[in-house]
Amino acid sequence: MKHLSESISAYLDGELTHEESRRLTSHLATCGRCAAELEDIQRVRAAVRALPLLELPPGLVPEAEAEVVPLRRHRGFWVGAAAAVVAAVIVFASIFTTDPAPQLTVEDLSSRFGARASLDPAFGPSKVVTVLSPEVGE
């Protein structure tokens, strides 16, 4: 028996003439292998059509006008999960951390060093602390 595999895709795409369609239908009624192949192709097509459509990044294929189908279920899940993590971190931090220390500056360091250095026996006019100046790197 001659199998009509090549005609099956064309049949599903509606590309066969009336006469070709009638001949294929008659063949499918008697050929288990071609009937099974038809079923497989229909199943794959249905599965592919069920996949979500992704939005192309702008400019990737300028000539293409992709259909935008938002991934509501997937994106919603991840956004929700991220929000839950952030909320948990904030709650945890607010409960268990102390107040943030104020940002220290180089002058905080200079003043402490200068105060302690002034107690040294070697302290004198040549040891006075100078703060960071614009002349640095001149």
Next chain:
Amino acid sequence: MIPMVLVMALALLTPGLLVGDLSGILERGGEASYGAEQVVSCLTPDGVTSAILTIEQSGGNMVVGSDLLGVTSFATGPGDLTMMHRDGSVEHATVIGREAPQTVPYEVVELGGLTFLGREATAYRLERAGLVRAELVLDDVTGVVVRSTTYGADGALYCIHRFISFDPGSRELPQVTKEEGPTLEPLEEASGIFPEQIAGFVRLDEYEDPGGLRFTYYSDGFFSFAVFQTPAMVPLPDAVLVSRNRGDYQRAFTAGQVFYTWEIERGGMALVGDLPPDMHDAVLDDLPEPERPGWFRRLWRSIFGATSSRGFK
């Protein structure tokens, strides 16, 4: 014959009179009353830094006027320093010191008399481990250091502090508005974070202030520096990135001081001092090396900021 040759060689190598006590020589000037203008100029690896300071001292307190950007003047007394900014803000620190260097690794050589700014003065040379580290000129009457020159290990000039005018005599110091703040007392027991000795410098007092800042003070009797452990790395204006084999450091020089800051896993470290550049590597090698905090710690800090360093080690 041989001993005679040795004595002559020693005399040539060490001209001048060896005098003992460095702190004894330097302390006398702290009691004097005077006004002066001082020029400071330093040759650093990152360029020349310079400043002109007006100094007034009386009763153990000193008020220094500065031409440096942002700070008009600062006042310092024993254990006390107040910086006054042009915008009216005040930075103030008071510390109590307990320890002083027990042994000072300097030989003090008297080089002889000279005239400085029309006054009788005496020059001294400070040597450490056979290297000339400083030359000081002290006014004979007051004991004030009127010129100080410091050197690197190769004999290269590091800094000159030089009076360009000097007016001894009693005076009333300008009033300084001080901000009330805590007095930092040395910890009874060292935390063990900071080494006892670093490159010949001895750890003296260690402090921890309420803001989570922990620091200790090192001195060799002449040069000194403080090492800080901070909750987060302290930003340095106009810093230069210094990449060493242990990691990356931020560095900046002023006229007479060097600042290093770097990041460690649990916050930041900083060094402030008057060390000549050739001493930097040896000192930094004995301190905690730079580390990049983990991503979670960085995220935490970016959300909540740095918190107290209590328990950091």
